Amino acid sequence: MVRTKLFLLIFTVSLTFSSRAEAIAIEVFRCFGKEIRKEDTTYSVLKKCGEPAYKEILSNEGCDKEEKWHYDCIGRGNVEELIFKKGILVKRSRGERSKGTRYCK
Numbered sequence: 375m376v377r378t379k380l381f382l383l384i385f386t387v388s389l390t391f392s393s394r395a396e397a398i399a400i401e402v403f404r405c406f407g408k409e410i411r412k413e414d415t416t417y418s419v420l421k422k423c424g425e426p427a428y429k430e431i432l433s434n435e436g437c438d439k440e441e442k443w444h445y446d447c448i449g450r451g452n453v454e455e456l457i458f459k460k461g462i463l464v465k466r467s468r469g470e471r472s473k474g475t476r477y478c479k
Contacts, residue, residue, distance in 0.1 A: 403454055403466050405445070405478045410456070414463045419443070419456065427475055432457070444469060447478035454478075 403410040405423035426443035433440040438460060445454040453469035 403445075403456070410463070410466075412463055412466070416441070416458050416461045416463075419458075419463060423478060426456075427453070445478055446472050446475040448472075448474035448476065450474070450478070 405419075408422040410419055410422060423445060427446040428444040430442040430444070431439070432442055439458075440460075441458045443456045443458070445456070447454060450472050451468075453472050455467045455469045456463055457465040457467075
């Protein structure tokens, strides 16, 4: 009984830490060694990473502009997609398989 409780405790703790580490990794994107994080501005990302392979306008109503920038980095496996609302990075996701058109490390 004690062993079972101990096992469950260790399993729960390790699961919690691995989930947190995964969440942190998802939030950070690197360009030329510089970290890109949620709430960075389009200016900041452009300065650190340069022009994306493709910019997509998702919405352009008044001041509520929403864009998706696609970075197709060599060696990443997938295209990095950065979504900006009102010029602020709100989400990062991975898109289709990468063709690796440029260096982003």
